Amino acid sequence: MPAKSRNTRGDRQVGLFDGPPATDLVPTLAHAETGKLRAVAPEAPPAGTKRRSGKKPVREDAQSMAARQREISVSEFFTKNRHLLGFDNPQKALLTAVKEAVDNSLDACEEAGILPDLEIEIHEVSENRFRVAVQDNGPGIVRPQVPKIFGKLLYGSKFHRLKQQRGQQGIGISAAGMYGQLTTGRPVQIISRTSKRKPAHLFHITIDTKKNAPTILKDEEIDWDVDRGTRVEIELEAVYKKGRRSVDDYVEQTALVNPHVRIRYAAPKDELRVFDRVSNELPKAAEEIRPHPYGLELGVLLRMVKETPARNVRGLLSGDFSRVSPAVADRICDTAGVSPTTNPRRLSNGQVELLFRAIPKVKIMAPPTACLSPVGEELLQRGLEQRLAADFFSAVTRSPAVYRGNPFQVEVGLAYGGNLSAEDPIDLYRFANRVPLQYQQSGCAVTKATLSVDWKKYGLQQSRGALPVGPMAIVVHVSSVWVPFTSESKEAVASYPEIVKEIRLALMEAGRRVGIWVRRRRREADEMKKRTYIEKYIPHIGDALQAILGLSDRKRDKTVDNLKTILERARK
Ligand SMILES: Nc1ncnc2c1ncn2[C@@H]1O[C@H](COP(=O)(O)OP(=O)(O)OP(=O)(O)O)[C@@H](O)[C@H]1O
Ligand SMILES: [Mg+2]
Numbered sequence: 301m302p303a304k305s306r307n308t309r310g311d312r313q314v315g316l317f318d319g320p321p322a323t324d325l326v327p328t329l330a331h332a333e334t335g336k337l338r339a340v341a342p343e344a345p346p347a348g349t350k351r352r353s354g355k356k357p358v359r360e361d362a363q364s365m366a367a368r369q370r371e372i373s374v375s376e377f378f379t380k381n382r383h384l385l386g387f388d389n390p391q392k393a394l395l396t397a398v399k400e401a402v403d404n405s406l407d408a409c410e411e412a413g414i415l416p417d418l419e420i421e422i423h424e425v426s427e428n429r430f431r432v433a434v435q436d437n438g439p440g441i442v443r444p445q446v447p448k449i450f451g452k453l454l455y456g457s458k459f460h461r462l463k464q465q466r467g468q469q470g471i472g473i474s475a476a477g478m479y480g481q482l483t484t485g486r487p488v489q490i491i492s493r494t495s496k497r498k499p500a501h502l503f504h505i506t507i508d509t510k511k512n513a514p515t516i517l518k519d520e521e522i523d524w525d526v527d528r529g530t531r532v533e534i535e536l537e538a539v540y541k542k543g544r545r546s547v548d549d550y551v552e553q554t555a556l557v558n559p560h561v562r563i564r565y566a567a568p569k570d571e572l573r574v575f576d577r578v579s580n581e582l583p584k585a586a587e588e589i590r591p592h593p594y595g596l597e598l599g600v601l602l603r604m605v606k607e608t609p610a611r612n613v614r615g616l617l618s619g620d621f622s623r624v625s626p627a628v629a630d631r632i633c634d635t636a637g638v639s640p641t642t643n644p645r646r647l648s649n650g651q652v653e654l655l656f657r658a659i660p661k662v663k664i665m666a667p668p669t670a671c672l673s674p675v676g677e678e679l680l681q682r683g684l685e686q687r688l689a690a691d692f693f694s695a696v697t698r699s700p701a702v703y704r705g706n707p708f709q710v711e712v713g714l715a716y717g718g719n720l721s722a723e724d725p726i727d728l729y730r731f732a733n734r735v736p737l738q739y740q741q742s743g744c745a746v747t748k749a750t751l752s753v754d755w756k757k758y759g760l761q762q763s764r765g766a767l768p769v770g771p772m773a774i775v776v777h778v779s780s781v782w783v784p785f786t787s788e789s790k791e792a793v794a795s796y797p798e799i800v801k802e803i804r805l806a807l808m809e810a811g812r813r814v815g816i817w818v819r820r821r822r823r824e825a826d827e828m829k830k831r832t833y834i835e836k837y838i839p840h841i842g843d844a845l846q847a848i849l850g851l852s853d854r855k856r857d858k859t860v861d862n863l864k865t866i867l868e869r870a871r872k
Contacts, residue, residue, distance in 0.1 A: 374453045375509035378475060378788075379482060385471065386789030387479045390428060391545070392739065394538035396789065397432050397479065398422070398547050400472035401532045402554060403735055405436030406561065407458070407466050408530070412439035415582060416561045420551060422540060424568040429484060430538045435531040440494035443501050443519075450477050450488050450532075451505045451514020462706070462781040464586040464673050466735050471788060476534055478507050483537035487517050491524055491531040500524035540568050545738045551575065553729060553736035556683045557675055557777055578682055583673045589781060590622040592667040593632075593659045595705030601656050605644045613647070613655070614640035623665040631662045667707045669700035671781045675734070680713040680775065688773055691717030691821075694813045696806045703798040708780035710799070712806040716814050717821075720771035726760070727773040730793075732783045737791055744792035746776045749803035758815030759822075772814065776803055834867050 378385055386396035398420060409416035419435040441449060448455050456470030477488035493500035504518035542548055551565045552575070559578035566572045591600075610616040617629035624632070633640040636658035638651050647655075675683075677695040685693050697711040720727070730737040730746040741747050747767075755761075755768035762768040784794040793799065842860035845851060851859065 373510055373512040375478060375507050375512040378453060379478065379509055382479060384788050385475045386791065390537055390539040391541055393479055393536060394422070394430060394432070394540060395545065395547050395550055395738065397476040397534050397536055398434065399550060399735070400476045401432070401434035403466035404473055405434055405438055405530065406558065408438035409436055410582060413582060413585070414438055415580065418561065418563045420563060421566045422547060422568050424540065425535060428537055428539060429535065430540060431533060431535045433531060433533045435529060437529045440528050440530055441492045442494060446490055446492060446501065446503050447505055447514035447516050450474055450490055451507045453512055461588050462591060463588040463671055464733055464779050464781055466733050468782065469788060473532065474507060477505065478509065480534040480536040481506050484535045486535040489533040491522065493524055493526060493528055496527040550736050550738060552687070556687055556775070557731050557734045559675070559679045559683050578686060579679055586673040587670040589668055589671040590620060592623060592702065592705040593621045593664055594702065596656070596659065598653060598656045602649065602652055605647055605652050608644050610644060612641045613638060613644055616644045622667050628662060628664055632658050635661050667702055667705070669707050672700055672707055672709045672779050674709050674711050674779050675777060677711070680711060684713050684715045684775065688715045689719040690715035690773070692814060692817045694810055696809045698802055698806045701798055701802050703796040706780055706782045708778060708799060710802040710806045711777045712810045713775035714810040714814055715773045716817070717771050720773055722771040723769065725767040725769050728767060729773065729775045731775065731777040732790070732793055733779050734777070740786065740792035743786055745795040745799050746778070746793060746803055748795050749800045750774065750807060752804055753807050753811060755811060758811040759818035774807070778803070834864060838863050
């Protein structure tokens, strides 16, 4: 979607991939002689640091160490530890950047009740350098928010809400921009428009990593032939590959668990691929919930006691938690020996601990589950049928369950036979809150649960501690108001026993179904084989009997018919 800028330098096309002017290069990076970008030399040590002259190392003392101690900005931390955010190699970096932008677009569209229409483009700028563009038809972003969203880590709208969403940390897109800035020196480009009646804005933004604050290189109104939405472009050092764990794979899998999404995807040097919607209905909107008291941690309760607007403990418990009525709150207070009318701010730490210990002793209803939005058995199965050439399909959606007070729900889709390879381990596709997980398979609760199932029972081969072998593909989707990822890069689900158990039960149910189908098919195949034997050999036996016993043709045919009937009966 080309866009025209209306700036003082005249009408300039701000198309997809036309790079920013050279002045946009981030000042903290400099060109090395090779033409590649490198970080500038680290700054001089702060005043007060002891000089290490000569060979003997100088011992530090408390004073000199104090001079070195200083705050670390979250952006500096993640620049050094970018592997934690999924930027540990160039191929993965490309995937992560696309994924962060797509996650945000889908979250925003769904929150605004808009059927998502996405455009994903990857353009090769030069060797190992790509420009990623993701555009949505979502609600757009209001102008003052754009710099903070894209130029500040740990800034977002989702962290403090208990609701099923793809994003949760407030790091994703700013980290992708920061990686781009670090490896190419280019700022993130954002175009956003909130309605047809409002102008579109173009921003060029970098992160000042020392301050974890945005630097705005460009902020101007532009003409954009799109009524509403957001377009994010990031230039980054990356490698584009096809096959497993590729962006192509990711886009395909995203379409599978998001049947309501339409994606137009342009990979480098490839034809445009369009993934059309399977459903024209938005998923059931996930509601926000308050935390459930089961699984609450003491520190969290201590903080809530300090921050609550409630005037008494009864109000705190019934107002700030889900499923706690004033009567249940009184029962908790009673068990703890704390008066329900006490002002929360007057509670001693000891009293808060008494309340904390009383909570598990009082029966409280399970958390509400309207906060979850699974794909559903029908759509999951339809999605699989559309994308895989298999013979048997099934899907299982479990009832919601709870881990550490957080509702979650597991669903499994399964495809068997057809084109799927019978000699290789099964294909296991993992998803969390409708996002494909492509890395850290071995560290994921989904893999752990899959390995724990005895697949031999269901007609597959399986060696100890390995994935089963057979013509099968399995999709496991875990949705939750808070997915416990094993790291900030959101690649694997942590193995909470409750989650592993639910996945296991869903897999066993799907396994039973495929087992029944496989056994029935085997029986049918056996029968078919026997029937062909009968059809093939009995007429010859008839001929032989005719020759030996001198039967008439009529008698021979009668004997053949009799033999067939007897064998058919015996076969059943
Ligand atoms: N395309 C978009 N349309 C509308 N709002 C957006 C868009 N992209 C980002 N945002 C807003 O910017 C915020 C920050 O995004 P960011 O990806 O950094 O964090 P997050 O999505 O909240 O969490 P996570 O780190 O898990 O991705 C989001 O919470 C959302 O409010
Ligand atoms: Mg995000």
